[in-house]
Amino acid sequence: MSERRGFYSLWLREIKRFIRDRTRLVTSFVQPILWLVIFAAAFATRFIGSLPADLNFRQFLLPGIIGQTILFTAMFMGINVIWDKEFGFMKEVLVSPISRLTIFLGKMVGDSTDAFLQGIIVFVIGIAIGIPINPITLLYTLPILMLISFGLVSIGLTIASFMTNLEGFGAIQTFVNLPLFFLSGALFPLKGGSLPAWLTDVAAFNPLTYGIDALRHVMLGAAWGPIQVQSLWVDIGVIALFDGLMVIVGTWAFTRMK
Amino acid sequence: MPPVIETHQLTKAYNSFKAVDNLNITVEPGEIFGLLGPNGAGKTTTISMLCTILKPTSGSATVNGFDIVKEANMVRKSIGIVFQEPSIDDRLTGRENLYMHANLYGVPASEQTKRIDRVLKLIELEDRADDLLRTYSGGMRRRLELGRGLIHYPKVLFLDEPTVGLDPQTRDHIWKYIRDLKEAHDITVVLTTHYMDEADRLSDRIAIMDYGKIVILGTPPKLKQTLEGDVVVVRANNVDALSELVTKWLGFNQKQIVDGALEITVRNGRFAMPRIMELATQNNIYVESILLREPNLEDVFLHYTGRNIREDTSKELHGIAAARRRQIR
Numbered sequence: 001m002s003e004r005r006g007f008y009s010l011w012l013r014e015i016k017r018f019i020r021d022r023t024r025l026v027t028s029f030v031q032p033i034l035w036l037v038i039f040a041a042a043f044a045t046r047f048i049g050s051l052p053a054d055l056n057f058r059q060f061l062l063p064g065i066i067g068q069t070i071l072f073t074a075m076f077m078g079i080n081v082i083w084d085k086e087f088g089f090m091k092e093v094l095v096s097p098i099s100r101l102t103i104f105l106g107k108m109v110g111d112s113t114d115a116f117l118q119g120i121i122v123f124v125i126g127i128a129i130g131i132p133i134n135p136i137t138l139l140y141t142l143p144i145l146m147l148i149s150f151g152l153v154s155i156g157l158t159i160a161s162f163m164t165n166l167e168g169f170g171a172i173q174t175f176v177n178l179p180l181f182f183l184s185g186a187l188f189p190l191k192g193g194s195l196p197a198w199l200t201d202v203a204a205f206n207p208l209t210y211g212i213d214a215l216r217h218v219m220l221g222a223a224w225g226p227i228q229v230q231s232l233w234v235d236i237g238v239i240a241l242f243d244g245l246m247v248i249v250g251t252w253a254f255t256r257m258k
Numbered sequence: 259m260p261p262v263i264e265t266h267q268l269t270k271a272y273n274s275f276k277a278v279d280n281l282n283i284t285v286e287p288g289e290i291f292g293l294l295g296p297n298g299a300g301k302t303t304t305i306s307m308l309c310t311i312l313k314p315t316s317g318s319a320t321v322n323g324f325d326i327v328k329e330a331n332m333v334r335k336s337i338g339i340v341f342q343e344p345s346i347d348d349r350l351t352g353r354e355n356l357y358m359h360a361n362l363y364g365v366p367a368s369e370q371t372k373r374i375d376r377v378l379k380l381i382e383l384e385d386r387a388d389d390l391l392r393t394y395s396g397g398m399r400r401r402l403e404l405g406r407g408l409i410h411y412p413k414v415l416f417l418d419e420p421t422v423g424l425d426p427q428t429r430d431h432i433w434k435y436i437r438d439l440k441e442a443h444d445i446t447v448v449l450t451t452h453y454m455d456e457a458d459r460l461s462d463r464i465a466i467m468d469y470g471k472i473v474i475l476g477t478p479p480k481l482k483q484t485l486e487g488d489v490v491v492v493r494a495n496n497v498d499a500l501s502e503l504v505t506k507w508l509g510f511n512q513k514q515i516v517d518g519a520l521e522i523t524v525r526n527g528r529f530a531m532p533r534i535m536e537l538a539t540q541n542n543i544y545v546e547s548i549l550l551r552e553p554n555l556e557d558v559f560l561h562y563t564g565r566n567i568r569e570d571t572s573k574e575l576h577g578i579a580a581a582r583r584r585q586i587r
Contacts, residue, residue: 002364009361017349088345095311096362097334258311 010106292461488527
């Protein structure tokens with residue numbers, strides 16, 4: 001009972017902080033537009049050959065940028081943990097009678113909700129700038145967005161729980177963000193023959209690969225089938241497994257946090 | 259009534275360094291118990307163990323009858339803590355911080371609003387309750403933290419350096435709140451401080467700590483009585499020479515130089531004063547003034563540790579740094 005309310009109040013805190021942070025909301029609009037407009041215009045011709053005939057590059061790119069936004073937001077959330085440690089608020093939470101599992105879950109689901117909302121914002125931007133994707137598919141992307149967020153936020157929180165300063169976290173963040181992003185097939189199709197084999201092999205170990213693949217299944221529909229990485233259900237299975245694993249790791253990391 | 263806190267040979271060691279060294283203390287219900295000592299004496303380490311934040315290396319302790327290691331969760335539920343450093347979320351309002359705390363400590367939902375309103379009234383923050391914490395002054399934040407520690411009706415309230423980094427007027431205010439809170443809620447308070455006046459004015463009993471050990475323990479008047487005497491304060495043109503002379507010829511060993519004045523603790527000041535004057539005149543030392551006063555806690559501290567607590571200024575910096583950090587965010 002008290003665990004449940006502890007969870008709720010930790011979750012609510014993250015949401016309130018997110019909504020009150022205007023600058024973060026505004027900047028969350030800018031980056032995806034840059035990718036979807038400038039990058040798409042420059043690289044469309046480079047990859048168009050690997051795409052099925054009924055898909056254009058911007059349609060292909062939108063799910064990738066949604067995945068990227070969630071990844072970057074999720075990792076960014078780790079910074080909040082370091083702030084909380086630095087400014088003492090974490091102490092108030094850690095000495096309370098709430099279990100570490102609840103503390104981790106409250107923070108993780110709260111941050112995931114933020115990342116999830118950012119993902120929705122990018123979807124809406126995509127539709128708004130005229131990318132031909134059926135808006136109804138947003139409904140199907142919601143559970144996938146949430147699933148992707150859980151695991152990625154857990155990575156950010158776990159790393160942050162070991163760190164004591166923001167500079168160090170910033171450096172590590174880059175080491176995690178960029179490889180996961182570049183090796184996920186967010187920007188280019190993994191299948192379809194245009195990539196060296198080692199790249200596709202490495203991408204198979206990246207959880208984000210399956211997240212973005214799942215998003216493409218539901219957003220692009222049958223057109224995605226010919227160059228899919230895995231079937232939708234395999235994608236979802238892999239993400240769910242990864243999430244479960246990361247919750248265990250994250251809770252362990254929070255248990256040893258002082 | 260059984261004691262609220264009892265420690266048996268409580269020890270916290272970091273490698274060979276003992277931050278807390280075989281500590282045995284007993285805190286009675288309803289008292290304000292002060293742990294006084296310089297920075298690094300082991301006060302915060304002691305409190306951290308009692309609050310279950312740190313695990314003792316050896317020894318044991320009970321808080322409200324619960325073992326701090328085996329029943330850590332029960333201990334946590336029954337205590338309130340105000341940390342030395344700020345621990346509130348300044349992106350939330352005062353009221354939101356209090357609700358959050360109530361939820362973390364399992365206060366029944368039906369009780370929360372009532373308790374929070376009462377606490378806000380007690381700490382006189384009703385009219386600012388719905389403002390973001392970042393707009394609060396340092397003293398207001400401290401009051402909110404004090405009030406927050408009471409929301410779940412703890413039996414013991416731990417205050418770690420409650421007024422560090424605050425201006426004198428605010429400190430005065432906070433002291434009044436701590437006394438009021440204690441009366442209103444009928445709780446036991448354990449506080450650490452390196453301010454003599456704070457320990458003196460607030461505590462029912464004081465334990466002076468140094469190098470991880472209790473040097474002496476008692477009520478403030480009792481501690482002062484243990485010095486058995488008076489303090490003679492001499493201002494002269496050469497206090498260093500005078501200091502050597504009074505030891506050599508009069509046998510006074512308890513002395514220190516504070517703000518350019520020689521302070522000598524003697525058994526009977528009225529008899530010592532003429533001897534000191536005489537000695538100064540014989541040695542061509544010009545005495546500007548001489549006065550007699552009762553010993554204070556500072557003298558007690560010097561007597562038992564051989565050091566002046568005011569030599570230690572690092573905590574002061576700490577307070578300023580903490581205050582600055584409050585502003586940055």
